[in-house]
Amino acid sequence: MKTKIYRFTTLLLISFIVFSCASEEKTVPLSAENKILSFSITKGDVSKQFDVLEGSVTGKVASDFELNDIKISVSIPKGATISPDPSIIKSITGPFNLTVTAENGDKKAYEISIKRELGVDNFILESSINTQYFVTSPKIDGETGMITKRLPEFIDLKNLSIDLKYSKYATITPDPKTVKDYSSPVSFTVKSESGVEKVYQVKVEHMNINKFESCTEANATKWFGGDDRTDAPDTLPYDRNVGTGQAIVLSKDLVPSVFSIHLKEGFYYFKANTEYNKPVVIKLIIRDENQKTIGYTTTTVSGQFKGGFIPFDLKGLNLFLEAGKTYSFYWYLVDGTSLGITASSSGNTKSGSGFCFSTGYSGQSKVSKNNTLEDSSVWYKHDWHFNIQLEGKE
Template identity: 65%
Template sequence: MKTKIYQFTLLFFSLLMFSCASEESLSSENTIQSFSITKESIKKEFTIGESSITGKVESTFELTDITIAISIPKGAKISPDPTTIKSISGPLAFAVTAENGEIKNYTVDINREPSTDNFILELNVKTLNLSFSADINKETGLITRRIPEINDLKNLNVEVKFSKHATITPDPKTIKDYSLPVNFTVKSESGVEKVYQVKLQHMDISISRSCSEANAWKWFGGDDRTNAPDILAYDRNVGTGQTVIVDKNLVPSTFRIHLAEGFSYDQERQEYNKPVTLKLIVRDANLNVLASTTTEVSGQFNGGFIPFDLQKLNLYLEANKVYSFYWYLVDGEKLGISASSSGNTNAGSGFCFNTGYSGESKVSAKTTLEDSKVWYKHEWHFNIELEGKE
């Protein structure tokens, strides 16, 4: 009996010693060893205090869409899981639990520095068909733009974009009347204010550009010849074009093209002496059609400038952008009559010396001068006139 009691006592003592030894081997480490925030490719590391982590990031470092990385001792656990936190908008609390169950709490308080930006970045005037971006002088705060007269300065839709985190007064959405200068105050997140003054005016300065120097004349219109090589009678129609580049924003009112003489049949040298219709197509640099119109030419026309009225087209030409003006005789193939487009072969610079164009359509090829693919660059500069308001 004594032997059994002794064996039981020895077994109990051994289990007790093993349990105590196991508890003593569990780590009590429950500290945060490192703390960092990464946004895109930028990583910020922070100093760890006794029970808190505090710090600031630059105003441009937004605390959204971020990744938080925390290292803790081996075997410890942290709650909540840092990988689930994608933004910081206030203090955070973390609890680190050691292997032996001891818990240490941390408060994380990281903020973004207030932004000092107080800029108006864009001011756009929205109309039914167009949007006009104003010019902003960052030093003086003056914002200016001239817009077409068709728009009422007392009833404008203006969109203002300003610095992130800043505020603006008055609210641009409440302002419609820009017939007089309007002041806006932009206040940065840090409290610094800047005043901007907006001056919108009508484009009311009349201008006229004329290119009339001619030393060459190109076929324009249809063709009735039966004896021309590689050309069928009443098959083709030849048009003329010119690149237009203005140095200031322009609302064009009239565009004129020049023909050296009236229309006639080439084969019998007989004048047509009847009214004809010419068509004008205006395209942008990507050859998208911006507008088109027609004009009637009387049967008594015997040469000179022919006007196209552009006023109802609400056409707007931006400074230093490329526009292509193409014109041709409507039903030129069927009519078989032609005239001559006046051009200048001399080299030069400025409005009158931009790229010329020529286009040719054929009934036999089922092509039309409405298609930009039948137009090609021509080495001459064709005579044109342009009027409008800046």
């Protein structure tokens, strides 16, 4: 009987303890924490942390910190939730609200007001002039606000299209797209996003200063034209045509009017050693630094020509050669292969610097190889600098 009473007492005690523990667990209060602990925005590799105030998060980012394609990171207490989910917000266009709900259901709203600082830049960054013949970039002087360019006389300054690229968020007046007459200077005002203004003046003039370059020093000559020899090594008679070329680099922009080449003597048959004494035609090809043909022309050489400079008239080509860029001139005897006559290109084997000492070229075509001197692949760099003259206007 005592044993039964003991077991009953023990069972009652255990039940009391379990009941007490269960009661204690049920009475643990839920958290009332519903604060934003930290707030940051990341764009690319840049992150910015913002101070969290009572019921708001405010602040500014730099003018170049775009508030789109961003990642918002918000830290809240354990057990709390936030709505809407900050991770789905990719851009900020104005104030918005975030609500933090505590574990016990208490809610707290935060107004998020993040702004980008107004830009202060008011610069013209790039400028380009678009003509039917070429596109070129004027010089921009950020100190004086002057934008200047000299253009060929065949360009109408009263009907000109000039593009101006300016600072982001800035505005410009007048709108460059509405301005066509640049026969006199035109002023543009660039206003930053914050309201600071800067005045630029576009001044375009015609190129009217005469320019002449001459490379006359010669100590060597190179084969030019066809070949009538029957005993030449690796060459059949009336099979090849040899051309000459010369690259130039200008210190200032130039509109070329005349380009001249130099041959030591008139054309003759090398094998027979007799003069040709008839007119011939020489073709000139002009290519830019990418070896794109930008112009070509021909000139007729008199049968009485006995040597000297041979001019090519370039005025009708409307060429505009820019300073600092490389232009290559190639010339060859038209029908040189079938004519079989030759002359000598004058050149200089010395080294030097300046206009006369850019890369020389030579080219050779062959009927047996089914190519011509119109093919850029038959031209190669030559160690000499060939005698040329160039006239035009700067």
